Amino acid sequence: xxxxxxxxxxxxxxxxxxxxxxxxxxxxxxxxxxxxxxxxxxxxxxxxxxxxxxxxxxxxxxxxxxxxxxxxxxxxxxxxxxxxxxxxxxxxxxxxxxxxxxxxxxxxxxxxxxxxxxxxxxxxxxxxxxxxxxxxxxxxxxxxxxxxxxxxxxxxxxxxxxxxxxxxxxxxxxxxxxxxxxxxxxxxxxxxxxxxxxxxxxxxxxxxxxxxxxxxxxxxxxxxxxxxxxxxxxxxxxxxxxxxxxxxxxxxxxxxxxxxxxxxxxxxxxxxxxxxxxxxxxxxxxxxxxxxxxxxxxxxxxxxxxxxxxxxxxxxxxxxxxxxxxxxxxxxxxxxxxxxxxxxxxxxxxxxxxxxxxxxxxxxxxxxxxxxxxxxxxxxxxxxxxxxxxxxxxxxx
Ligand code: PMP
Numbered sequence: 001x002x003x004x005x006x007x008x009x010x011x012x013x014x015x016x017x018x019x020x021x022x023x024x025x026x027x028x029x030x031x032x033x034x035x036x037x038x039x040x041x042x043x044x045x046x047x048x049x050x051x052x053x054x055x056x057x058x059x060x061x062x063x064x065x066x067x068x069x070x071x072x073x074x075x076x077x078x079x080x081x082x083x084x085x086x087x088x089x090x091x092x093x094x095x096x097x098x099x100x101x102x103x104x105x106x107x108x109x110x111x112x113x114x115x116x117x118x119x120x121x122x123x124x125x126x127x128x129x130x131x132x133x134x135x136x137x138x139x140x141x142x143x144x145x146x147x148x149x150x151x152x153x154x155x156x157x158x159x160x161x162x163x164x165x166x167x168x169x170x171x172x173x174x175x176x177x178x179x180x181x182x183x184x185x186x187x188x189x190x191x192x193x194x195x196x197x198x199x200x201x202x203x204x205x206x207x208x209x210x211x212x213x214x215x216x217x218x219x220x221x222x223x224x225x226x227x228x229x230x231x232x233x234x235x236x237x238x239x240x241x242x243x244x245x246x247x248x249x250x251x252x253x254x255x256x257x258x259x260x261x262x263x264x265x266x267x268x269x270x271x272x273x274x275x276x277x278x279x280x281x282x283x284x285x286x287x288x289x290x291x292x293x294x295x296x297x298x299x300x301x302x303x304x305x306x307x308x309x310x311x312x313x314x315x316x317x318x319x320x321x322x323x324x325x326x327x328x329x330x331x332x333x334x335x336x337x338x339x340x341x342x343x344x345x346x347x348x349x350x351x352x353x354x355x356x357x358x359x360x361x362x363x364x365x366x367x368x369x370x371x372x373x374x375x376x377x378x379x380x381x382x383x384x385x386x387x388x389x390x391x392x393x394x395x396x397x
Contacts, residue, residue, distance in 0.1 A: 002376075003287075003375055003376045004376045004378075006031040006032055006033070006283070006376075007029045007030065007031055007032070007376055008032055008035070009021075009029050009030075010029060010376060013346065014343065014346045014348070015343065015344050015345070015346060016346075017345050017346025018346055019346055019348065020346055020347045020348070020377075020381045020384060020385065021348045021376075021377075022347060022348060022349050022371040022372060022373060022377065022381075022385065023348045023349055023350045023370075023372060024197075024217075024372045024373060024374035024377070025166050025169075025194060025217070025323070025325050025350070025354075025370060025372035026350050026372070027216045027217060027222065028197065028216065028217055028218065028219050028374050028375075029219070029374075029376070030219060030220070030221065030276075030280070031219055031279075031280070031283050033279045033280075033282070033283050034219060034220065034221065034276045034277075034279045034280050034283065035276075036279070037275050037276050037278070037279035038221060038272050038273075038275060038276040038279075040275075041060075041063060041271070041272050041275040041276075042272060044059075045059035045060055045063060046060065046271075046272075047059070047060040048060065048268055048271075049061040049064045049065075049245075049268070049269060049271055050245055050262070051245075060271050063271060063274060063275040063278070064082075064269060064271050064274045064275070066274075066275075066278050067082065067224075067274035067275065067277050067278045067281075068080050068082060068261070068274075070277070070278050070281040070282075071226050071228075071277075071281075074200065074281055075196075075200075075201055075202065075203045075211075075228055076202045076203055076204045076205070077203040077204070077211075077228040077229075078204075078230070078231055078234075079228065079229045079230075079231060079234045079261060080226050080227070080228055080261060081226065081227045081228075081229065081261045081264045081265065082224060082225075082226055082261070082265055082269060082270065082274060083212075083224075083225050083226060083227055084223055084224060084225060084270065085214040085215075085216070085222075085223070085224065085225035086115075086117055086191060086192075086193040086212045086213055086214045086225050087117040087225075088225065089210075089212035089213070089225055089226060089227035090117050090118050090121055090160070090189065090191065090212050091117075091121045091240070092227050092237075092240050092264060093121075093160075093189050093210050093212070093227065094121035094122060094124070094125050095121075095125075095240035096237040096238055096239065096240040096264060097158075097187075097210070097233060097236060097237045097238075098122075098125050098129075098131075098158070099125070099129070099238065099240075100236060100237065100238040101157070101236055102125070102129055102131050102157055102158070103129070104129055104130035104131070105130065105131075105132065106129075106131050106132070106155075106157045107131070107132045107133075107134060107152075107154075107155050107156045107157060108122055108126070108131055108132070108133050108134070108156065108157065108158045108159075108160065109133075109134050109135075109136060109149070109152045109153060109156045109158070109159040109160070109161075109181075109186070110122060110133055110134070110135050110136070110159075110160050110161070111135060111136040111137075111138070111144055111149075111161050111162065111172075112135050112136065112137055112138045112358050112359055112362045113138050113144065113161075113162055113165050113167075113168070113170075113172070113356070113359050114160070114161070114162050114191070114356070114358070114359075115162060115166055115191060115193070115354075115355050115356055116355040116356065116357070117191070117355065118160050118161075118162060118189075118191045119358065122160065134152040134156070135358070136148055136149045136152055136161075137362070138359060138362050138363075141317065142165075142168050142170050142315065142316060142317055143170060143172070143173075144161075144172055144173070144177075146173065146176065149177065149180065150180060153180060153181065153184035153186060154184070156181070156184055156185075156186040157186055157187070158186055158187050158188070158189065159177065159181040159186050159187070159188040159189070160188075160189040160191070161174075161177055161188070161189070161190060161191065162190075162191040162193075162194070163190050163191060163192045163194065163195035164192075164194040164195045164198070164322070164323045165194065165323075165325075165356075165359070166193065166194050166325070166354055166355070166356065167315065167325070167327050167354045167356045167359055167360070167368065167370065168315055168316040168317075168322075168325065168327060168359075169194075169300065169316045169318065169322045169323040169324065169325030169326070169327075169372075170316060170317060170322055171195070171321040171322050171323065174190060174206075174208075178190075178206070178207055178208050179207075182207070187209040187210070187233060188208050188209055188210070189208070189209065189210040189211070189212065190206075190208045190210070190211045190212070191212055191213075192211050192212060192213045193212065193213050193214055193217055194217065194323050194325075195213070195323075196213045196217070196218055197217045197218040197219075197323075197374065198289065198292075198293045198296075198323055198324075199289065199290075199293065200289055203228045208230075209229070209230045209232075209233045210227060210228065210229055210230075210233060211227070211228040212225065212226070212227050212228075213225055213226060215273065215276075215277040215280065218280060218284065219280040219283060219284060219375075220273075220276060220277040220280035220281075221272075221273045221276040221277060221280075222273075223270055223273045224270040224273035224274060224276075224277055227264075237263075237264070239257060239263055239264060239266070240264065241264075241266040241267070242255070242266055243266035243267045244266065244267055244268075245258075245262055245265060245266060245267060245268075245269070246258055246262055246263050246264065246265060246266040287375060292375050293324075296324035296373045296374070296375075296377065297318060297320070297322060297323075297324050298379075299324060299373055299377065299378075299379050299382045300318050300322075300323075300324035300325065300326050300373055301318040302379070302382060303326050303371065303382045303385065303386060304316065304318055304326050304328070306386045306389075307326065307328045307386070307389065310330075310386075310389060310390060310393055311330065311331060311393070312328040312329060312330050312331075312389075313328060313329050313331070314326060314327065314328045315327040315328065315329075315363060315365075315368055323372070324372065324373035324374070324377075325370060325371075325372045325373075326370070326371045326372070326373075327354075327368035327369070327370045328368060328369055328370075328371075329365065329368055329369065330369075330393065332396065333392070333393065333396050335351045335352075335367055335368065335369045336351055338351075338369055338392060339351045339369055341392045341395075342385075342388060342389075342392070345388045345391075347371075347385060347388060349369055349370060349371045350369075350370045350372070351367055351368070351369050351370070352367045353366065353367050354367075354368070354370060371385065
């Protein structure tokens with residue numbers, strides 16, 4: 001048995017070839033246990049949560065809250081707000097914390113490496129509130145300019161930074177980013193969407209104020225994610241969405257709110273998704289993540305070296321701690337054409353700007369081809385990938 005056998009989709013064919021799925025930075029595949037848990041929930045326990053006394057409602061509530069317990073214990077966090085994903089988690093910080101705590105003229109520090117989901121909410125808030133946004137530049141070695149970061153922290157109230165780049169795979173110096181932000185009196189939000197699939201982060205030790213991530217990048221379902229929040233920051237947050245489930249009482253003259261995470265989870269939540277995510281956590285708890293991370297990084301490094309030998313430009317460095325993401329361009333073959341030829345041979349890769357246009361502008365390009373590896377990928381698949389790349393390049397030569 002290999003890990004791959006746990007994932008039904010990985011035994012399918014695409015265009016007459018066995019699927020080799022290398023688009024894991026976009027979303028990972030789901031093991032059968034996750035699919036079964038969701039199906040079992042809808043077949044047996046479907047009901048709304050927190051509302052009724054009947055048995056099904058109890059099972060649904062237990063399924064939903066069990067996911068929160070998994071998140072809290074996996075990440076050692078006191079507060080875990082369930083969201084629809086990283087994007088909603090970051091928007092929750094912008095609207096729930098930012099609106100309540102930022103004044104005109106206040107400064108937020110972002111970086112040129114951010115995903116659009118960690119830029120656009122701040123731009124919207126900045127227009128609404130007259131907040132200044134500063135961007136930390138990316139250097140030629142694909143790392144953040146830490147000198148510029150130190151300078152940008154003057155009068156900053158909040159830093160929002162990506163832990164691991166979805167384009168480059170580069171892991172930023174997060175410990176240093178966090179401690180410098182705190183020394184400057186700023187809170188810090190970490191976009192950990194690409195970090196949590198590879199690294200079991202202890203949120204208490206990590207010491208960031210907010211951390212956002214999505215289930216679907218760590219073998220869980222789409223449509224669910226979480227925001228971890230330190231207790232003092234949690235107390236400073238105001239609801240972003242109003243509705244059922246988040247209130248304590250409502251009268252025609254006003255409402256009072258729940259004091260726990262439910263305050264930020266208005267409406268019917270993502271119940272089936274939460275059940276599926278719990279199954280993913282359970283499945284992942286039998287996996288040696290650090291060993292796989294090292295194995296996958298070696299595969300990515302080997303792939304990057306081969307691509308350079310073929311004449312491609314690789315955007316990334318594949319050093320210890322980085323994610324197994326290989327972004328590259330061929331000097332003459334257009335990336336979309338390249339990806340279509342790869343698809344014709346059964347390979348799934350991503351092309352385009354990867355929702356990180358400021359980073360691509362900085363790199364002077366409009367897109368890359370991105371191959372990203374996860375737990376079920378093997379060196380053998382990387383070798384097949386490279387021989388197919390060689391075949392495609394040979395056809396165009
Ligand atoms: N940040 C990063 C670094 C990401 O890679 C992604 C997903 N591509 C997101 C944020 C947004 O995640 P989601 O679409 O699941 O909300």
